Amino acid sequence: MEKASASAWRKFNARYNLVGNVCKNCNTNYFPPRIVCKNCGRNTKMEEMQFSGNGKIFSFTKIHVPAEAFKESAPYVVGVIKLDEGPMVEGHIVESGKEVAIGVTVKQVFRKMYTDGEEGLINYHFKFEIV
Ligand SMILES: [Zn+2]
Numbered sequence: 001m002e003k004a005s006a007s008a009w010r011k012f013n014a015r016y017n018l019v020g021n022v023c024k025n026c027n028t029n030y031f032p033p034r035i036v037c038k039n040c041g042r043n044t045k046m047e048e049m050q051f052s053g054n055g056k057i058f059s060f061t062k063i064h065v066p067a068e069a070f071k072e073s074a075p076y077v078v079g080v081i082k083l084d085e086g087p088m089v090e091g092h093i094v095e096s097g098k099e100v101a102i103g104v105t106v107k108q109v110f111r112k113m114y115t116d117g118e119e120g121l122i123n124y125h126f127k128f129e130i131v
Contacts, residue, residue, distance in 0.1 A: 018108055018126055020087060022049040031087040053108025053126070055083040060093060060100055069114040081106055081128050092127040105131045 020031030024045035028037055031051055036043040060079030063070070070076065077093040077100050093100055094109060106128040113125040 016110070016124070016126065018051045018053050018089075020049050020051055021046045029083075029085045029087055031083065031085075031089055049085075051083055051085055051087075051108075053083075053128075054131075055081040055089070055106055055128070057093065057100065057102055057104045057106060057128075058082045058088060059102060069116070072115070079128070092125075094127050094129040096130060098130040100130065107131050 018031065019033070020029060021033040022029050023037035023040060023042060024047055025042045026037060026040040028039040029049060029051075030038075033046070033048070035046065037046065058080040060077055062075050062077050064075045066074040066076070077095055079091065079093045079100075081089050081091055081093075083089055091108075092111075092113075093106065094111065098104075108126050109129045110124060111127045113123045113127075115122050
């Protein structure tokens, strides 16, 4: 499990706010953010970009045998979401009684991810909810 660290703080914006970046040279969007554009190879015109959090389920699966940290929430659904702005993002899909299916529209929500250690530190992360 990841402890509070410089690395965790660097990922803060991506994890909590769905902030990636865009290459202003070729208009390719990235999440998580990249240093060098995979499309045109430039690194001089990468600008921070706030993603809307809206997208569609590209694929999904239900986890019945979870990692230790997620055992409280099993079974749960994880999926790959194709954001409206292009990038694919992995995330938990909140089950709300609506059918989880490929192509269904989702939006980003902010939810508890897991409770860490004996101190019971609650970790949050973005998840996706069916609209
Ligand atoms: Zn580019």
